[in-house]
Amino acid sequence: MDKIVVQGAGPLDGEVKISGAKNSALPILISSLLVDGTLTLSNVPHLQDITTTMGLLSHLGVQMQIDENMHIAADSSAVDQIRAPYELVKTMRASILVLGPLLARMGHAEVSLPGGCAIGSRPVNLHIKGLEAMGAKVIIEDGYIKATCKRLQGARMFMDIVSVTGTENLMMAASLAQGVSVIENAAREPEIVDLANCLNAMGAKVSGAGTDEITIEGVDSLHSASHRVIADRIETGTYLVAGAATRGRVKALNTEPKYLEAVLNKLEEAGCDLDVGDDYIEVNMHGRQPKAVSLRTAPHPAFPTDMQAQFVTMNALSQGTGTVVETIFENRFMHVHELQRMGAEIQLEGNTAVVTGRERLQAAPVMATDLRASASLVIAGLMADGPTIIDRIYHIDRGYECIEEKFAGLGANIKRIPSHLWEREKSRYLSN
Numbered sequence: 312m313d314k315i316v317v318q319g320a321g322p323l324d325g326e327v328k329i330s331g332a333k334n335s336a337l338p339i340l341i342s343s344l345l346v347d348g349t350l351t352l353s354n355v356p357h358l359q360d361i362t363t364t365m366g367l368l369s370h371l372g373v374q375m376q377i378d379e380n381m382h383i384a385a386d387s388s389a390v391d392q393i394r395a396p397y398e399l400v401k402t403m404r405a406s407i408l409v410l411g412p413l414l415a416r417m418g419h420a421e422v423s424l425p426g427g428c429a430i431g432s433r434p435v436n437l438h439i440k441g442l443e444a445m446g447a448k449v450i451i452e453d454g455y456i457k458a459t460c461k462r463l464q465g466a467r468m469f470m471d472i473v474s475v476t477g478t479e480n481l482m483m484a485a486s487l488a489q490g491v492s493v494i495e496n497a498a499r500e501p502e503i504v505d506l507a508n509c510l511n512a513m514g515a516k517v518s519g520a521g522t523d524e525i526t527i528e529g530v531d532s533l534h535s536a537s538h539r540v541i542a543d544r545i546e547t548g549t550y551l552v553a554g555a556a557t558r559g560r561v562k563a564l565n566t567e568p569k570y571l572e573a574v575l576n577k578l579e580e581a582g583c584d585l586d587v588g589d590d591y592i593e594v595n596m597h598g599r600q601p602k603a604v605s606l607r608t609a610p611h612p613a614f615p616t617d618m619q620a621q622f623v624t625m626n627a628l629s630q631g632t633g634t635v636v637e638t639i640f641e642n643r644f645m646h647v648h649e650l651q652r653m654g655a656e657i658q659l660e661g662n663t664a665v666v667t668g669r670e671r672l673q674a675a676p677v678m679a680t681d682l683r684a685s686a687s688l689v690i691a692g693l694m695a696d697g698p699t700i701i702d703r704i705y706h707i708d709r710g711y712e713c714i715e716e717k718f719a720g721l722g723a724n725i726k727r728i729p730s731h732l733w734e735r736e737k738s739r740y741l742s743n
């Protein structure tokens with residue numbers, strides 16, 4: 312397996328171009344299943360999860376074309392498969408998003424249950440309940456969700472828990488249902504709004520996206536359209552936190568500040584100078600150590616769970632003590648154990664991490680445990696003495712485009728070592 316080696320250096324200083332949002336691009340690519348024609352997308356990030364999604368869509372009969380600028384054209388006129396097999400679903404939970412569109416389009420869908428996940432059990436009951444409310448017959452058999460319907464019927468659906476992909480799945484399915492659907496207690500993430508905009512460009516009638524009540528007037532068919540994916544707010548936040556934790560200056564370009572309010576508030580509280588323009592955000596610590604901040608994750612517009620790990624690392628390098636409460640996923644603190652191995656002072660109790668900062672951390676071999684946890688380890692490595700060797704970096708490649716190039720552009724000492732070169736190179740980084 313490839314590894315990333317990060318050597319602590321000085322403060323980050325520079326500019327970084329933000330890519331398109333992974334969590335928008337995935338549902339939007341999958342929404343092409345609804346179209347009797349071609350969906351053309353730009354600003355799609357070059358990520359493993361996108362490659363996985365394209366593989367799954369090709370398997371279902373979508374003809375995919377992609378150019379060197381990651382413009383993707385997905386032609387779904389010849390979709391003829393209804394089964395998303397375990398081998399394709401197990402590597403990416405978001406594959407569950409094909410359930411609603413396939414069912415709405417084909418009247419039949421079989422999607423492997425995604426199974427366990429490192430950050431918690433992550434059930435899909437709300438996706439199923441919503442489709443049943445629209446008239447689908449759903450059974451679980453042989454590890455598969457098997458759903459059938461004649462034509463989905465518009466329905467009023469209440470989400471007991473705010474679910475991002477749950478809202479997206481039902482919004483897509485309802486677009487081709489007969490009659491009007493209403494999703495109550497809907498997720499309000501910017502990625503939901505992006506998907507709704509794309510669906511509307513294809514001729515859907517979705518209103519209220521971005522609020523907790525989304526109304527979808529079903530239509531008979533959707534047509535070809537083009538769409539540009541929004542900027543990745545989590546990638547943006549990750550580089551800004553890295554700038555703050557290293558006491559440096561980072562300017563994130565091509566981003567959308569309005570999606571990051573909760574994160575920017577916390578960076579300000581940590582003592583960052585912020586300069587926010589229409590499409591850029593700059594943090595500057597002027598060499599100062601940040602102050603630890605307390606936060607609680609919750610659905611948008613509150614503080615995002617996908618930024619929790621990065622803030623835990625920043626707190627571990629700050630003045631004072633911050634309390635971080637995770638309310639979305641029950642097991643999303645695995646980075647804490649890795650950070651403790653680097654000397655971070657963190658007390659973990661249930662869903663709460665109490666983090667007391669220090670000047671620097673100590674390098675150690677660590678393991679990436681999930682996507683955002685991996686980013687927090689890279690940030691920790693930037694402020695550690697010695698080489699931090701990060702293993703299992705396939706997690707990083709799922710969600711961060713060209714992470715070494717982007718960090719190197721900010722002045723970080725970071726290198727990817729391909730697995731076949733590790734035996735030759737490891738003596739440089741391991742003391743014994």
Ligand code: UD1
Binds near residue numbers: 405437477617639
């Ligand atoms: C999405 C994001 C992920 C982010 C998460 C929370 C994508 C591709 N992924 O994941 O990056 O961390 O939102 O912001 O957009 N739940 C149920 N039943 C369900 C569905 C969800 O109980 O049927 C629970 C989950 O266990 C979790 C909570 O609802 O506790 C929120 O999860 P959800 O919003 O569904 O996360 P994802 O959509 O999988």
